[in-house]
Amino acid sequence: MSLKNDLLLRALKGENVERPPVWMMRQAGRYLPDYIKLREKYDFFTRVETPELACEITLQPVDQVGVDAAIIFSDILVIPQAMGMKVLMEEGKGPLLPTTVKTQQDIDNLFTDDVENRLGYVMNALSLTKKELNNRVPLIGFAGAPWTLLCYMVEGKGSKTFDKAKQFCFTQPELAHQLLQKITDVTIQYLKAQVKAGADTVQVFDSWSGMLSPADFKTFAQPYLLQIADAVSTDAPVILFPKGSWYALPELSKSSASGLGIDWSLTPKMAREMTDNSITLQGNFDPSKLLSPIPEIKKEVHKMIDGFGTQRYIANLGHGILPNVPVDHAKAFVDAVKEYNNVTVA
Amino acid sequence: MSLKNDLLLRALKGENVERPPVWMMRQAGRYLPDYIKLREKYDFFTRVETPELACEITLQPVDQVGVDAAIIFSDILVIPQAMGMKVLMEEGKGPLLPTTVKTQQDIDNLFTDDVENRLGYVMNALSLTKKELNNRVPLIGFAGAPWTLLCYMVEGKGSKTFDKAKQFCFTQPELAHQLLQKITDVTIQYLKAQVKAGADTVQVFDSWSGMLSPADFKTFAQPYLLQIADAVSTDAPVILFPKGSWYALPELSKSSASGLGIDWSLTPKMAREMTDNSITLQGNFDPSKLLSPIPEIKKEVHKMIDGFGTQRYIANLGHGILPNVPVDHAKAFVDAVKEYNNVTVA
Numbered sequence: 001m002s003l004k005n006d007l008l009l010r011a012l013k014g015e016n017v018e019r020p021p022v023w024m025m026r027q028a029g030r031y032l033p034d035y036i037k038l039r040e041k042y043d044f045f046t047r048v049e050t051p052e053l054a055c056e057i058t059l060q061p062v063d064q065v066g067v068d069a070a071i072i073f074s075d076i077l078v079i080p081q082a083m084g085m086k087v088l089m090e091e092g093k094g095p096l097l098p099t100t101v102k103t104q105q106d107i108d109n110l111f112t113d114d115v116e117n118r119l120g121y122v123m124n125a126l127s128l129t130k131k132e133l134n135n136r137v138p139l140i141g142f143a144g145a146p147w148t149l150l151c152y153m154v155e156g157k158g159s160k161t162f163d164k165a166k167q168f169c170f171t172q173p174e175l176a177h178q179l180l181q182k183i184t185d186v187t188i189q190y191l192k193a194q195v196k197a198g199a200d201t202v203q204v205f206d207s208w209s210g211m212l213s214p215a216d217f218k219t220f221a222q223p224y225l226l227q228i229a230d231a232v233s234t235d236a237p238v239i240l241f242p243k244g245s246w247y248a249l250p251e252l253s254k255s256s257a258s259g260l261g262i263d264w265s266l267t268p269k270m271a272r273e274m275t276d277n278s279i280t281l282q283g284n285f286d287p288s289k290l291l292s293p294i295p296e297i298k299k300e301v302h303k304m305i306d307g308f309g310t311q312r313y314i315a316n317l318g319h320g321i322l323p324n325v326p327v328d329h330a331k332a333f334v335d336a337v338k339e340y341n342n343v344t345v346a
Numbered sequence: 347m348s349l350k351n352d353l354l355l356r357a358l359k360g361e362n363v364e365r366p367p368v369w370m371m372r373q374a375g376r377y378l379p380d381y382i383k384l385r386e387k388y389d390f391f392t393r394v395e396t397p398e399l400a401c402e403i404t405l406q407p408v409d410q411v412g413v414d415a416a417i418i419f420s421d422i423l424v425i426p427q428a429m430g431m432k433v434l435m436e437e438g439k440g441p442l443l444p445t446t447v448k449t450q451q452d453i454d455n456l457f458t459d460d461v462e463n464r465l466g467y468v469m470n471a472l473s474l475t476k477k478e479l480n481n482r483v484p485l486i487g488f489a490g491a492p493w494t495l496l497c498y499m500v501e502g503k504g505s506k507t508f509d510k511a512k513q514f515c516f517t518q519p520e521l522a523h524q525l526l527q528k529i530t531d532v533t534i535q536y537l538k539a540q541v542k543a544g545a546d547t548v549q550v551f552d553s554w555s556g557m558l559s560p561a562d563f564k565t566f567a568q569p570y571l572l573q574i575a576d577a578v579s580t581d582a583p584v585i586l587f588p589k590g591s592w593y594a595l596p597e598l599s600k601s602s603a604s605g606l607g608i609d610w611s612l613t614p615k616m617a618r619e620m621t622d623n624s625i626t627l628q629g630n631f632d633p634s635k636l637l638s639p640i641p642e643i644k645k646e647v648h649k650m651i652d653g654f655g656t657q658r659y660i661a662n663l664g665h666g667i668l669p670n671v672p673v674d675h676a677k678a679f680v681d682a683v684k685e686y687n688n689v690t691v692a
Contacts (some may be wrong), residue, residue, distance in 0.1 A: 161633070161634060161668065163633075163637060163668055166634035166635070167637035167638075170635060171638060171639060210611065213613070214612070214613050214616070216632070246592070247612065264559040265559065265560070265590070265591075265593065266593065267559070267560050270560070286512070286559050286562070287507070287509070288508075288509040289512070291513035291516060292516040292517060293517060296516065
């Protein structure tokens, strides 16, 4: 039952690969016409909570774009839901949490037990997808990082500044740490259960970590990312993606994580210089650059691989794919990685 | 007619100061009750285009918060307006440009002449404010950077990704450079006219430069920032603020600008290490941190000054002040700089 294409896992382990593996953050959904058809029939949480639909959506980019890994279709806000919070999702408008966390009582009321069962639909989607993939490519599980989830749980919605979330942390740091620890505990259970259900590796998305100063990142984000990496890396390789927090890359590269996501605010060369050789880097194509003409995309992808090198590297975007990217442009990105011919096995 | 408080100008020239000067980006407006009263009576562009109102708003933080400089109340989008574009501003919703730049024809149609006259109301506001200030503190003029203005002129409104603006640059780079050059030419005229009308120094806001990769910043942002710095620094000291573009600080610190704005994604120490000794650094307090308790604000301000040092330094926020900051917190920020007692004249 070994994987036919295990490039991603070998790259994460630091083993030699013939070429870098490639996948795209948010590859399942948004820009794919077959996904848009499903979106017209089923609302967001029906798609997330119905294993057959989540599985179908997860497989679409594997079949249609040719990526080297599947990432389970789900959402980072299933954790606040499992902890007892109401999460609404309006198409094209982003999430809304009508009741936010404000007080000790609010934190005490959050559930932290029985995560595997509360999020059983994710586990079922993973098992089903693992079966349907039939060992073609690895399956990636994921969760939101504690700081990013705190942002939504306190702010109640997206924000340009997340100043309510920060105000909570700056004025009530003890409550903030209690909340971050609760989210961390739940996330560790959740990611371990995902591995048990079939995930070959897991990624932790700290989408809003770049809003924090280096000092605040060390206080409110880093300790919890490291706890998760330490606890889960015994079960499967962990990829950390602290978007915008270039300043944290040197320290995170020395953690128990196997991979580190890089956004496009760094050149590949800067990212290599900042990080320990023992970690695999993943990234970092500007998602907007997939709107360039196809020959330009291919040229830029090859430049990116030149910069990172072919080993200990996973080709990816620097953040999620945009909804307005034509499918053939996404495919050109993937093809460009596969066609990269300057392969040097270290 | 010399200034009673010229700390800002001396810091920009690299002269010794008794303590660092302090002002706050977007200090005129938003969080000030007296501004909010005016906002209820006059719409946005009436406030911008009426010299008496712009002057009154500009003076409010000098009188009420005690900053060491006034910055003229205006908006970066007066440049697209002067170039012939329609700009609407809905309170709390951000700007809207109903007709965007798409084609060669659109660019050819933009005005680039007679800027001083087209934006005469800004010049009148500056002259009046200069007079009313009565040499108490320096007066700062400003403009948006060409890349940031292109973002609005092509995208038509704010955006999380500015992917339409980027698509324009990536698919039609020749048009993009024509547009950027036109904006640059107008901005140089505009800033020189501001100095003639009374501005003692000018700041160029590249609010969206951090959306660009280092390579794209060098292509679409940096050359135009440098042109402006070179052309205007003969008239008055220029401060460049490339928000989010930490990667560009080493090169920009060697430019003809006198000051460089720093956001809070760097520690003061990192900023000093990255930049040439011959430039004055300005920043970099996280605006959300003004929502902390006052003793915490003061402690953090002193830590920030410890990091930057007292010379070749202008205390400021890392971006604009937030609308929900209590006035006494803004005042605590300013007071903390004035109270900093570890003064070491270099």
